[in-house]
Amino acid sequence: MFKKFSSEDVSSHNQVKASVQRKIRQSIAEEYPGLEPVLEDLLPKKSPLIVAKCQNHLNLVLVNNVPLFFNVRDGPYMPTLRLLHQYPHIMKKLQVDRGAIKFVLAGANIMCPGLTSPGGALDDEVLEETPVAIMAEGKQHALAIGFTKMSAKDIRTINKGIGVDNMHYLNDGLWKGASHNFMVGKDPSNCWIDGRCPHDLVGY
Amino acid sequence: MAAEKPEAVRVLYCPICSLPAEYCEFGPDFEKCKPWLVQNAPDLYPHLLLNKESSDEAAAGGEKDASLKATSDQLQSLEISSGDGGGGRGGTSTSKHDEVKRLPGGKIKKKDKQEVVIEKVVRNKRKCVTIIKGLDLFGVKLSEASKKLGKKFATGASVVKGPTEKEQIDVQGDIAYDIVEFITETWLDFVFRFLFGTSTLTDENCSQPTPLFSLQDYKNMDCGSRLFISIWHYNMSLRGMQIPSMCTMFTEEAESVDHRFSPALSCGICCLSSWTSLGYLGDARTMWSFMLDLFSLSWVTLSIVAGLFSGLFMFHGEGHLP
Numbered sequence: 001m002f003k004k005f006s007s008e009d010v011s012s013h014n015q016v017k018a019s020v021q022r023k024i025r026q027s028i029a030e031e032y033p034g035l036e037p038v039l040e041d042l043l044p045k046k047s048p049l050i051v052a053k054c055q056n057h058l059n060l061v062l063v064n065n066v067p068l069f070f071n072v073r074d075g076p077y078m079p080t081l082r083l084l085h086q087y088p089h090i091m092k093k094l095q096v097d098r099g100a101i102k103f104v105l106a107g108a109n110i111m112c113p114g115l116t117s118p119g120g121a122l123d124d125e126v127l128e129e130t131p132v133a134i135m136a137e138g139k140q141h142a143l144a145i146g147f148t149k150m151s152a153k154d155i156r157t158i159n160k161g162i163g164v165d166n167m168h169y170l171n172d173g174l175w176k177g178a179s180h181n182f183m184v185g186k187d188p189s190n191c192w193i194d195g196r197c198p199h200d201l202v203g204y
Numbered sequence: 205m206a207a208e209k210p211e212a213v214r215v216l217y218c219p220i221c222s223l224p225a226e227y228c229e230f231g232p233d234f235e236k237c238k239p240w241l242v243q244n245a246p247d248l249y250p251h252l253l254l255n256k257e258s259s260d261e262a263a264a265g266g267e268k269d270a271s272l273k274a275t276s277d278q279l280q281s282l283e284i285s286s287g288d289g290g291g292g293r294g295g296t297s298t299s300k301h302d303e304v305k306r307l308p309g310g311k312i313k314k315k316d317k318q319e320v321v322i323e324k325v326v327r328n329k330r331k332c333v334t335i336i337k338g339l340d341l342f343g344v345k346l347s348e349a350s351k352k353l354g355k356k357f358a359t360g361a362s363v364v365k366g367p368t369e370k371e372q373i374d375v376q377g378d379i380a381y382d383i384v385e386f387i388t389e390t391w392l393d394f395v396f397r398f399l400f401g402t403s404t405l406t407d408e409n410c411s412q413p414t415p416l417f418s419l420q421d422y423k424n425m426d427c428g429s430r431l432f433i434s435i436w437h438y439n440m441s442l443r444g445m446q447i448p449s450m451c452t453m454f455t456e457e458a459e460s461v462d463h464r465f466s467p468a469l470s471c472g473i474c475c476l477s478s479w480t481s482l483g484y485l486g487d488a489r490t491m492w493s494f495m496l497d498l499f500s501l502s503w504v505t506l507s508i509v510a511g512l513f514s515g516l517f518m519f520h521g522e523g524h525l526p
Contacts, residue, residue, distance in 0.1 A: 038212070085224065086212040105230050141215055141224045170223050171231065 001058070001072075001166075003107040005173025013052035013062065021049045024061060028069060028077050031131075034090040042068060042083070060174075067174065070167075075147075078131045078167060081175060084142050091133040094146070094164060095121035098137045104144050105171060110134060110164040112155045126152040132164060144169035216245060320387070324380045334379050337372040339387075346371055356386055 016024070025043055029036055043049060043063055052060040052067075061069040061077065069077040084091065096110060097119025104110060115122055119137035126132055128151045134144040146164035148155075155163040168174055215224050218240060221231035225245040228237040241249050321337040336353075340346050346363045350373045354361035359376040375383070 085215040088213060101227075101230050105227070139226050141226065143227060170227055171221070176222070 001056070002168050002172040002174040005054075005177060007177070009055045009058075009173075010052045010060075011054060013050050013060075015048045016051045020051075021045075024049065024051075024069075024077070031076055032079070032090040035087060038087065067177070070174070076131055078145050078147075081142060081145060081168060081170060084133055084145065088133070088142065091131060091142075091145075092123050092126050093121075093133045093135050093142070094123060094126065094148075094152075095119075095135040095137060101136045101139075101143060104134060104136075104166060104169055107166060107169060107172060109162045109166045110144075110146055112150075112159045112161060112163040115155055115163055116159050122152045122155060124152050128154070131167070134164065134166075134169075322380055322383060324378055331376075332378045334375045334377065334383060335372055336375070336383065337370065339373065340371060346373060349373060350375075352390060353383070353386070357382070 021043075025039065025045075028043070029039055035042070043061075047063065050062040050065075052062055054060060057073045059071050060067045061071075066082075067080050068083050069079055071077045079087075079090065094110070094115055096104060096114040097117045099119070100110065100114035114120055121135075123132075126148055128148050130148050132146050132148055133142040134146050135141075136143050144166050145168045147167050148164050149162050150158065217223065218225050218228050218231070218237050220237045220240055221228060221233060223231045225241060226248050228234055228241055229249070231237060238252060242252055246252075320339055320341075321335075323335040323337070324332055325335060326332045336349075339349055350361040350363050353373065353375050357375065357377065357379050359379075361373060361375040363371055364374045365371055379386075
């Protein structure tokens with residue numbers, strides 16, 4: 001989805017009303033209970049929350065110019081990979097085998113065989129139409145964020161075709177955008193590129 | 205995660221490809237990341253370390269390996285210069301070049317690219333807006349420029365913040381073609397800067413300035429740019445500011461153009477360039493022989509053309525004629 005994504009795809013970014021902000025917060029809190037203790041740090045109630053509307057009914061939730069979550073139409077909010085790397089346990093995980101990494105990083109959707117092969121792993125609780133973290137065989141960090149097309153059981157039994165839609169993966173447009181902070185493109189010190197995130201600078 | 209406040213995991217990101225270090229091998233340019241990985245994440249790629257050690261040992265013996273090592277050292281120094289981000293501008297030219305290349309759509313690249321972009325955006329089917337970006341990069345004041353444009357074309361013109369918070373000028377109506385002429389006429393100064401790289405147009409540096417490009421470069425340009433430059437030079441010469449080096453350039457160019465291949469184009473360029481250069485030389489006879497050499501046309505055509513031109517020449521270049 002973010003294969004080609006740049007600042008030009010952002011059609012508007014607005015600071016949202018407090019009520020909308022509350023709503024977003026609430027839905028994120030429901031979606032990711034694991035995130036609740038740090039939610040206040042991530043989305044401070046006081047600081048302005050910016051929602052960037054992009055092409056294809058895509059919304060990005062930005063705090064301090066850093067994209068943290070995104071959703072499509074009124075779908076569930078999904079964290080960006082930067083955020084997921086910091087809090088890896090907030091999402092259910094699926095693991096692909098080593099051979100699939102190359103393709104996932106090129107933006108391919110995740111096919112069932114890559115998940116069911118010896119290198120892959122499935123969390124049986126995963127239902128269809130849920131956001132999941134895509135991990136890789138032998139790697140510590142997630143490489144993509146997906147949206148399941150079938151439940152884990154179906155993936156196991158059918159074992160054919162697309163199991164998970166690839167929403168956001170390493171080095172796609174959104175990832176690069178966050179690296180270079182093009183969204184609002186002001187302060188290079190906000191840049192994530194050397195492995196620090198702006199929240200580290202704020203200090204918590 | 206049942207813990208009270210889960211600690212944020214610190215992930216080691218490669219500064220070169222921006223991926224987590226463990227994904228460098230799948231990144232766009234693994235080779236470039238290697239030196240950094242050897243230094244910062246040796247445990248992730250043990251085989252890299254082994255390779256390096258063996259090559260170090262071998263370096264004592266073979267010259268080939270020595271050169272290999274040198275290149276890897278070079279790469280390392282390159283990495284260091286890019287590692288400290290904004291500070292690392294003073295590196296060698298090659299490293300700077302690479303650094304710029306590495307940021308796709310990054311800020312640095314955009315800053316270096318000095319160009320004026322003229323866009324036409326259609327609005328409501330038959331109405332449109334012309335957008336001019338990048339004038340400010342040449343030191344033109346946008347608010348003044350928009351006023352001038354509005355006056356010239358009798359339309360609304362305003363300075364608007366673009367999508368990436370860059371300021372641009374929106375002018376109502378389709379003036380994409382007229383505006384090129386207008387810009388070259390109005391901001392001779394900034395065209396000068398673009399062509400010669402000097403900051404301002406004064407009498408001192410006007411006497412012997414050298415263009416940033418050579419005759420060869422000029423020949424390699426597309427016909428639009430060449431026409432643009434010759435028109436500009438013509439405008440300059442009308443103001444009594446000819447640039448000798450450019451005049452000779454145009455003359456040379458006009459001589460080298462073969463009109464048989466693309467008559468329309470070469471005629472256009474030759475006319476303009478000979479015109480401008482002769483405006484400087486101020487000798488009508490030169491022009492005459494020039495035309496004779498240039499267009500081995502029939503005398504009738506030639507005389508018509510020449511008559512036309514000398515008329516124009518007289519009209520524009522009073523005082524230049526002997």
